[in-house]
Amino acid sequence: xxxxxxxxxxxxxxxxxxxxxxxxxxxxxxxxxxxxxxxxxxxxxxxxxxxxxxxxxxxxxxxxxxxxxxxxxxxxxxxxxxxxxxxxxxxxxxxxxxxxxxxxxxxxxxxxxxxxxxxxxxxxxxxxxxxxxxxxxxxxxxxxxxxxxxxxxxxxxxxxxxxxxxxxxxxxxxxxxxxxxxxxxxxxxxxxxxxxxxxxxxxxxxxxxxxxxxxxxxxxxxxxxxxxxxxxxxxxxxxxx
Amino acid sequence: xxxxxxxxxxxxxxxxxxxxxxxxxxxxxxxxxxxxxxxxxxxxxxxxxxxxxxxxxxxxxxxxxxxxxxxxxxxxxxxxxxxxxxxxxxxxxxxxxxxxxxxxxxxxxxxxxxxxxxxxxxxxxxxxxxxxxxxxxxxxxxxxxxxxxxxxxxxxxxxxxxxxxxxxxxxxxxxxxxxxxxxxxxxxxxxxxxxxxxxxxxxxxxxxxxxxxxxxxxxxxxxxxxxxxxxxxxxxxxxxx
DNA sequence: GCCCACTATCTCGGATCCAAAAACGTCCCC
DNA sequence: GGGGACGTTTTTGGATCCGAGATAGTGGGC
Numbered sequence: 001x002x003x004x005x006x007x008x009x010x011x012x013x014x015x016x017x018x019x020x021x022x023x024x025x026x027x028x029x030x031x032x033x034x035x036x037x038x039x040x041x042x043x044x045x046x047x048x049x050x051x052x053x054x055x056x057x058x059x060x061x062x063x064x065x066x067x068x069x070x071x072x073x074x075x076x077x078x079x080x081x082x083x084x085x086x087x088x089x090x091x092x093x094x095x096x097x098x099x100x101x102x103x104x105x106x107x108x109x110x111x112x113x114x115x116x117x118x119x120x121x122x123x124x125x126x127x128x129x130x131x132x133x134x135x136x137x138x139x140x141x142x143x144x145x146x147x148x149x150x151x152x153x154x155x156x157x158x159x160x161x162x163x164x165x166x167x168x169x170x171x172x173x174x175x176x177x178x179x180x181x182x183x184x185x186x187x188x189x190x191x192x193x194x195x196x197x198x199x200x201x202x203x204x205x206x207x208x209x210x211x212x213x214x215x216x217x218x219x220x221x222x223x224x225x226x227x228x229x230x231x232x233x234x235x236x237x238x239x240x241x
Numbered sequence: 242x243x244x245x246x247x248x249x250x251x252x253x254x255x256x257x258x259x260x261x262x263x264x265x266x267x268x269x270x271x272x273x274x275x276x277x278x279x280x281x282x283x284x285x286x287x288x289x290x291x292x293x294x295x296x297x298x299x300x301x302x303x304x305x306x307x308x309x310x311x312x313x314x315x316x317x318x319x320x321x322x323x324x325x326x327x328x329x330x331x332x333x334x335x336x337x338x339x340x341x342x343x344x345x346x347x348x349x350x351x352x353x354x355x356x357x358x359x360x361x362x363x364x365x366x367x368x369x370x371x372x373x374x375x376x377x378x379x380x381x382x383x384x385x386x387x388x389x390x391x392x393x394x395x396x397x398x399x400x401x402x403x404x405x406x407x408x409x410x411x412x413x414x415x416x417x418x419x420x421x422x423x424x425x426x427x428x429x430x431x432x433x434x435x436x437x438x439x440x441x442x443x444x445x446x447x448x449x450x451x452x453x454x455x456x457x458x459x460x461x462x463x464x465x466x467x468x469x470x471x472x473x474x475x476x477x478x479x480x481x482x
Numbered sequence: 483g484c485c486c487a488c489t490a491t492c493t494c495g496g497a498t499c500c501a502a503a504a505a506c507g508t509c510c511c512c
Numbered sequence: 513g514g515g516g517a518c519g520t521t522t523t524t525g526g527a528t529c530c531g532a533g534a535t536a537g538t539g540g541g542c
Contacts, residue, residue, distance in 0.1 A: 006304050006495065008292065032524070042497045044285070047525085051249065051289045055296030063247050064503050064524055079399040086327040158320040162403060247525065273494070283527045288495085305494055305533050 007041050008048035014039075015049060019058050019069055020168040026071030030059065056165070074227060080166040081220035087163040088147060089213035092196065095154035096205040104201055107149050111193050114142040118190045125183045139186075146193055150200075150212075185222050192218070248282050249289035255280075256290060260299050260310055261409040267312030271300065297406070315468060321407040322461035328404040329388060330454035333437065336395035337446040345442055348390050352434050355383040359431045366424045380427075387434055391441075391453075426463050433459070 015035075018024045030050065036043045050067050053059045059067045072080075117139040124135070144167070151160040192215040199208040256276075259265045271291065273284045280287065291308050294300045300308045313321075358380040365376070385408070392401040433456040440449040 006302070008495080009302075033522090043524090044496055044498090048289055048292045048495095051292040052296040055293040061247070061250075065505090066524070076399055079397050082331060082397070083328065083400060083403060086331050087324065090323060090327050156320050156323070158317055158407075159324060162324060166399075249525085274492095284494090285526055285528090289525095306535095307493070 006045070007039070008045040008052070011035070011039050011041070011045060012049035012052045015053060016056070016058060019053070024069055026069050028069045030067045030069065032066075074224070077223065077227070078220065081216060081223070083166045084163050085213045085216035085220070087159050087166070088150070088216055089209045091154040091156055091159055091163070092150055092200070092212035093205045093209035094156060095150045096200045096203065096208045098153050098155070099200055100153075103149065103153050104197075107146065107197050107200070110142065110145045110149060111197055114139070114146055114193060115190050117142050118186045122183055122186050125186070143189065185219065188218060188222075189215070247286070248280070249286040249293070252276070252280050252282070252286060253290035253293045256294060257297070257299060260294070265310055267310050269310045271308045271310065273307075315465070318464065318468070319461065322457060322464070324407045325404050326454045326457035326461070328400050328407070329391070329457055330450045332395040332397055332400055332404070333391055333441070333453035334446045334450035335397060336391045337441045337444065337449045339394050339396070340441055341394075344390065344394050345438075348387065348438050348441070351383065351386045351390060352438055355380070355387055355434060356431050358383050359427045363424055363427050366427070384430065423463075426460065429459060429463075430456070 015024070015030075024030075032043045032046050032050070035046045039046065050059060050061070054061050054067065058070060060070050061067050117135070120135060121139055151163075154160070192211065196208055196211045196215065199211055256265070256271075265271075273287050273291070276287045277284045291300060291302070295302050295308065299311060301311050302308050358376070361376060362380055392404075395401075433452065437449055437452045437456060440452055
């Protein structure tokens with residue numbers, strides 16, 4: 001069973017990762033010729049890949065003028081959090097009665113890992129150490145892993161897909177430059193995860209729902225603060241060779 | 242009229258409408274050559290359009306084997322309603338405090354139109370008249386128009402976009418063949434619209450939220466019943482590309 | 483008569499080629 | 513010196529061409 005994938009899909013995946021990961025900054029103009037050279041293909045699959053990204057809302061086509069990586073406004077970011085809050089709340093509610101002891105155990109494992117990484121991050125922050133990106137990325141992944149357990153148990157693929165596409169509007173590593181605010185986020189997230197875990201363990205779907213919703217929304221308010229403090233600095237131009 | 246649009250986008254829009262409108266039934270295999278002849282273009286823009294539809298989840302690519310119009314499983318349909326329920330509830334909650342008297346008046350106009358169409362439909366159903374599709378389509382549009390007022394006031398474009406894309410998984414005109422069940426839907430929807438309208442008018446965001454959620458969810462349960470009575474013409478779940 | 487291999491054809495994915503629109507630069511005129 | 517018309521260059525959108533994989537049809541072997 002050779003999983004044949006088309007070039008266009010490969011390119012789309014790579015570009016998608018690079019855009020959502022912040023490697024390709026917003027407002028960048030993507031030249032078809034450049035991309036075709038880079039991936040060593042013709043412009044045809046490149047254009048198909050770009051069409052796909054356009055449909056996903058990651059880039060915007062300006063006819064006869066090229067494609068541009070879309071930058072997300074504060075409004076869009078806020079909305080993305082709202083959507084995530086509602087959908088994760090829904091998934092958590094649905095998942096709660098379906099949780100097996102094994103699932104709960106997995107949540108505990110993931111959450112323990114998340115707690116450790118949180119401690120490391122807070123320690124770094126407290127000592128004023130220059131934050132290293134890899135640790136933060138690990139922390140984010142552990143955070144997502146926690147929610148992924150819930151999604152897996154909920155068995156709502158459509159909900160999961162939409163929520164995760166909303167998740168990706170998170171602006172890569174730009175956010176964690178604000179120190180003090182993030183320290184609160186670290187502690188709060190850990191506590192909230194535990195609360196959600198316990199509510200699920202207690203079999204209270206509505207409580208778990210409420211907690212999950214507030215969990216995402218609190219991240220939202222914090223991100224808003226961060227964006228505001230980063231505020232007038234505008235967009236980091238970051239050039240990609 | 243400087244709004245030049247590309248052929249690929251035109252084709253994508255047409256095909257999109259035809260698929261969501263049920264004109265192109267699920268599980269249809271789309272031949273690129275056929276489409277290129279029909280739109281009198283080469284296969285290149287056709288393929289780009291298909292890529293876009295694939296990213297929207299309307300068709301699925303099977304590499305080297307063509308594209309197939311995705312059929313939605315009962316599970317997907319149920320999920321779509323769940324998503325709509327949460328997001329419309331959110332939009333309603335956000336919209337409530339932003340409603341101006343003019344907005345409320347518009348809601349009344351739309352709702353009155355909806356009520357009239359509802360009466361016509363119920364009358365037809367009661368007399369056993371062969372249902373005509375145009376009236377049903379009008380009714381659906383009036384139904385959507387009611388919710389669109391809410392979306393407009395809420396000013397949540399992302400939420401609106403996602404909710405409407407979930408809306409389109411509605412299976413065209415296949416559903417309204419079940420008579421008795423739909424009669425309940427007609428009456429119930431009208432009453433629920435009024436209740437939502439009044440809750441908004443009273444300025445109770447949480448009540449409006451709850452009502453909106455239940456409104457969509459009740460449609461869901463009814464659709465489930467309809468699908469069940471229409472028989473287990475269980476379609477193979479498509480695969481997402 | 484049945485099954486497997488081989489081939490012919492059909493369709494798709496990708497490469498290449500061409501026309502048209504936009505960005506760029508130059509030159510002329512005021 | 514400044515502004516606009518005009519030609520060049522760049523880049524995109526679309527058409528055509530080609531190789532690869534898949535399906536179907538045929539023929540040979542058992």
